[in-house]
Amino acid sequence: MALIVHKYGGTSMGSVERIKNVARRVAKWHAAGHQMVVVPSAMSGETNRLIALAKDIQEQPDPRELDMIASTGEQVSVGLLAMALQAIGVPAVSYAGWQVPVRTDEAYTKARIESIDDTRVRADLAAGKVVVITGFQGVDGHGNITTLGRGGSDTSAVAVAAALKAAECLIYTDVDGVYTTDPRIVPEARRLERVTFEEMLEMASLGSKVLQIRSVEFAGKYRVKTRVLSSLTPPDIDLATEAESGTLITFEEDEQMEKAVISGIAFNRDEAKITVSNVPDRPGIAYSILGPVAEANIDVDMIIQNAGVGGNTDFSFTVHRNEYQKALSVLESQVRDSIKAGSIGGDPKIAKVSVVGIGMRSHVGIASLMFRTLSEEGINIQMISTSEIKISVVIEDKYMELAVRALHKAFGLEQAA
Amino acid sequence: MALIVHKYGGTSMGSVERIKNVARRVAKWHAAGHQMVVVPSAMSGETNRLIALAKDIQEQPDPRELDMIASTGEQVSVGLLAMALQAIGVPAVSYAGWQVPVRTDEAYTKARIESIDDTRVRADLAAGKVVVITGFQGVDGHGNITTLGRGGSDTSAVAVAAALKAAECLIYTDVDGVYTTDPRIVPEARRLERVTFEEMLEMASLGSKVLQIRSVEFAGKYRVKTRVLSSLTPPDIDLATEAESGTLITFEEDEQMEKAVISGIAFNRDEAKITVSNVPDRPGIAYSILGPVAEANIDVDMIIQNAGVGGNTDFSFTVHRNEYQKALSVLESQVRDSIKAGSIGGDPKIAKVSVVGIGMRSHVGIASLMFRTLSEEGINIQMISTSEIKISVVIEDKYMELAVRALHKAFGLEQAA
Numbered sequence: 001m002a003l004i005v006h007k008y009g010g011t012s013m014g015s016v017e018r019i020k021n022v023a024r025r026v027a028k029w030h031a032a033g034h035q036m037v038v039v040p041s042a043m044s045g046e047t048n049r050l051i052a053l054a055k056d057i058q059e060q061p062d063p064r065e066l067d068m069i070a071s072t073g074e075q076v077s078v079g080l081l082a083m084a085l086q087a088i089g090v091p092a093v094s095y096a097g098w099q100v101p102v103r104t105d106e107a108y109t110k111a112r113i114e115s116i117d118d119t120r121v122r123a124d125l126a127a128g129k130v131v132v133i134t135g136f137q138g139v140d141g142h143g144n145i146t147t148l149g150r151g152g153s154d155t156s157a158v159a160v161a162a163a164l165k166a167a168e169c170l171i172y173t174d175v176d177g178v179y180t181t182d183p184r185i186v187p188e189a190r191r192l193e194r195v196t197f198e199e200m201l202e203m204a205s206l207g208s209k210v211l212q213i214r215s216v217e218f219a220g221k222y223r224v225k226t227r228v229l230s231s232l233t234p235p236d237i238d239l240a241t242e243a244e245s246g247t248l249i250t251f252e253e254d255e256q257m258e259k260a261v262i263s264g265i266a267f268n269r270d271e272a273k274i275t276v277s278n279v280p281d282r283p284g285i286a287y288s289i290l291g292p293v294a295e296a297n298i299d300v301d302m303i304i305q306n307a308g309v310g311g312n313t314d315f316s317f318t319v320h321r322n323e324y325q326k327a328l329s330v331l332e333s334q335v336r337d338s339i340k341a342g343s344i345g346g347d348p349k350i351a352k353v354s355v356v357g358i359g360m361r362s363h364v365g366i367a368s369l370m371f372r373t374l375s376e377e378g379i380n381i382q383m384i385s386t387s388e389i390k391i392s393v394v395i396e397d398k399y400m401e402l403a404v405r406a407l408h409k410a411f412g413l414e415q416a417a
Numbered sequence: 418m419a420l421i422v423h424k425y426g427g428t429s430m431g432s433v434e435r436i437k438n439v440a441r442r443v444a445k446w447h448a449a450g451h452q453m454v455v456v457p458s459a460m461s462g463e464t465n466r467l468i469a470l471a472k473d474i475q476e477q478p479d480p481r482e483l484d485m486i487a488s489t490g491e492q493v494s495v496g497l498l499a500m501a502l503q504a505i506g507v508p509a510v511s512y513a514g515w516q517v518p519v520r521t522d523e524a525y526t527k528a529r530i531e532s533i534d535d536t537r538v539r540a541d542l543a544a545g546k547v548v549v550i551t552g553f554q555g556v557d558g559h560g561n562i563t564t565l566g567r568g569g570s571d572t573s574a575v576a577v578a579a580a581l582k583a584a585e586c587l588i589y590t591d592v593d594g595v596y597t598t599d600p601r602i603v604p605e606a607r608r609l610e611r612v613t614f615e616e617m618l619e620m621a622s623l624g625s626k627v628l629q630i631r632s633v634e635f636a637g638k639y640r641v642k643t644r645v646l647s648s649l650t651p652p653d654i655d656l657a658t659e660a661e662s663g664t665l666i667t668f669e670e671d672e673q674m675e676k677a678v679i680s681g682i683a684f685n686r687d688e689a690k691i692t693v694s695n696v697p698d699r700p701g702i703a704y705s706i707l708g709p710v711a712e713a714n715i716d717v718d719m720i721i722q723n724a725g726v727g728g729n730t731d732f733s734f735t736v737h738r739n740e741y742q743k744a745l746s747v748l749e750s751q752v753r754d755s756i757k758a759g760s761i762g763g764d765p766k767i768a769k770v771s772v773v774g775i776g777m778r779s780h781v782g783i784a785s786l787m788f789r790t791l792s793e794e795g796i797n798i799q800m801i802s803t804s805e806i807k808i809s810v811v812i813e814d815k816y817m818e819l820a821v822r823a824l825h826k827a828f829g830l831e832q833a834a
Contacts, residue, residue, distance in 0.1 A: 016473040050493065056433040058500040068511055069496035072489035076467065079486035083475040086482075094485055098515070099560050143516050
């Protein structure tokens with residue numbers, strides 16, 4: 001008997017039949033004596049349909065009105081799921097974010113949760129009801145509807161679990177857990193039974209799409225025991241089996257004692273590299289280059305500056321590939337002359353590959369094994385950046401799959417720890 | 418410069434292009450210096466889509482959850498309309514019923530409005546904004562979403578107009594006003610420039626679909642000047658012309674001095690007739706028959722009891738045609754034996770035709786002209802019922818069009834009063 005939060009994505013809610021399956025799965029947990037809170041996403045395709053409609057009306061939709069519209073997808077979902085539960089004899093009640101309320105700041109389309117009132121939900125749970133709460137949305141201090149941005153339902157679920165001090169937050173998705181790397185690239189990729197919060201954070205930020213990064217931050221901040229597991233198993237499989245499936249995000253490092261040094265290989269092809277060569281090596285140069293880029297609202301990821309010997313230096317950074325041209329023209333028009341740069345160039349055809357692992361902290365030689373592996377495959381490294389638990393390299397994008405496979409093998413990830 | 422409420426139906430909101438036209442029309446009124454509140458319905462088809470989805474999940478949808486779902490159609494509409502206004506430079510803001518709030522009782526799917534807080538709306542109007550409020554819905558005292566039932570957006574608009582003491586509530590529809598009868602049946606049918614609240618109430622209750630009957634009751638109770646007019650005129654037609662178009666629902670009888678005795682001919686084919694013959698003519702017999710019918714949740718419209726001479730009587734009433742079989746079986750199983758009725762029979766193929774007019778109060782001979790006209794056409798009258806401003810007859814349904822045309826001519830309705 002525990003308080004459990006389930007989260008189901010848009011695919012799981014994608015049709016009447018699938019919603020009925022979600023209800024059967026939740027009913028199983030409820031029948032086992034758990035207090036159940038469920039956070040479903042909008043039916044798949046619905047949020048996109050609503051946003052497209054808004055854009056047909058107003059090219060740059062007003063953020064407040066966009067949230068008014070986009071939030072309805074989840075409202076329909078909670079009503080349907082509560083009905084599906086009732087239809088199989090499980091008492092259930094649905095709430096929109098504002099009814100709980102899930103209080104957020106006023107940043108429409110990318111609001112952050114500030115607090116969740118648990119009074120109403122607790123009363124329903126005590127009365128034996130399953131409580132179904134909209135994901136993705138909340139209400140600001142003035143009673144305006146806000147949304148949390150793409151993937152926000154993950155964050156809603158974890159935040160609800162935190163507010164209710166739930167025993168566990170189960171995120172049901174169309175993958176059956178977190179893998180050492182993408183199985184589509186490395187067939188030997190292995191599901192991790194556990195992953196630490198820090199590793200999950202790095203993997204999410206490095207492009208692994210399993211969980212929205214803010215939900216991971218939330219899980220870390222409030223130490224919410226969160227599990228990623230498959231929504232594709234039959235809804236009536238044995239509960240104990242289901243409860244141990246997927247990947248658990250943990251916070252206790254000692255649980256990781258038996259773990260491999262490296263947990264996984266992350267990668268993405270979303271970035272482009274820009275290099276400003278031959279700039280004077282003097283204080284303030286980084287700001288002179290990146291200031292105008294930031295003012296143009298372009299996010300920068302990796303930044304590398306390498307001082308040469310002659311008083312000049314090369315300065316490189318990566319941006320999202322969609323913003324490559326924009327970033328180049330900002331540099332040409334606002335930066336080049338003012339800093340007397342030699343040349344401005346770049347490459348949109350790069351990939352970033354990272355090894356991630358909390359064990360790296362106490363092990364030397366990870367970087368050298370990584371670099372040696374890439375070298376043996378003849379892959380040139382263009383940029384390197386490191387953190388406590390991650391080493392990332394930028395390489396030519398055509399080598400990405402090769403690099404991921406080689407590293408996965410080199411670090412022995414196909415074998416269970 | 419006045420405070421004006423506009424209401425637009427689902428057809429007017431049916432596509433992106435149409436929503437843009439609504440915005441242009443509202444912008445025209447706003448530009449003329451009026452304070453504008455707009456109440457749009459859900460996009461046409463949307464509410465039906467949502468209800469069908471709910472019924473696929475739960476055969477008898479839970480009323481609270483159904484309202485949760487059904488209310489989203491209007492929430493999308495207000496967001497889109499506010500955006501469409503902003504897109505043409507008109508400051509606008511949308512509110513869902515709970516945000517105003519529009520407070521209702523707790524009767525899900527058929528809630529009644531209890532109060533409307535005008536604070537937030539007035540502040541926006543004072544700031545020059547157009548305020549767009551969801552029709553069809555409100556919030557009960559516990560923060561649950563409620564809906565007002567089919568056609569509820571008319572009621573929302575009139576209620577908002579009453580709460581704001583609006584100068585006028587304009588209901589834009591796909592007809593250009595209230596007619597003496599349905600022009601599809603009588604081509605000579607004439608649009609009424611004015612109609613009294615009482616006449617409108619009778620016409621609405623008799624099946625004229627122009628306005629939802631509860632909106633008319635609301636208009637009467639709070640004396641809201643309400644106009645029914647066309648949404649199909651070009652949005653940029655001259656404002657003064659538009660403001661005088663359609664049909665105005667009035668409350669001053671003296672304005673009706675020059676009016677014809679009869680305002681219109683209403684009709685419907687929705688009913689079925691049931692007759693219980695040869696029942697004892699004793700106190701309590703009506704209750705013995707109609708009590709079980711009411712308990713089975715079957716609404717009864719006309720009721721006629723005609724005492725015979727031999728101590729026995731025939732008792733007839735009408736129900737909605739969809740409930741004809743159900744009503745018959747209730748009578749057979751629960752009533753026949755207990756009251757020792759002779760026979761129970763009925764006819765689902767009937768029509769009700771009514772002449773309506775506030776002038777009838779002070780004029781004799783209306784009934785006789787009606788009955789003579791039907792007689793001359795060889796139409797047999799099966800039931801008659803009368804009120805202060807209405808005479809209704811039940812006839813065989815194949816004669817309905819003939820009766821309507823003959824009565825329209827007999828009362829001279831094709832000529833302007």
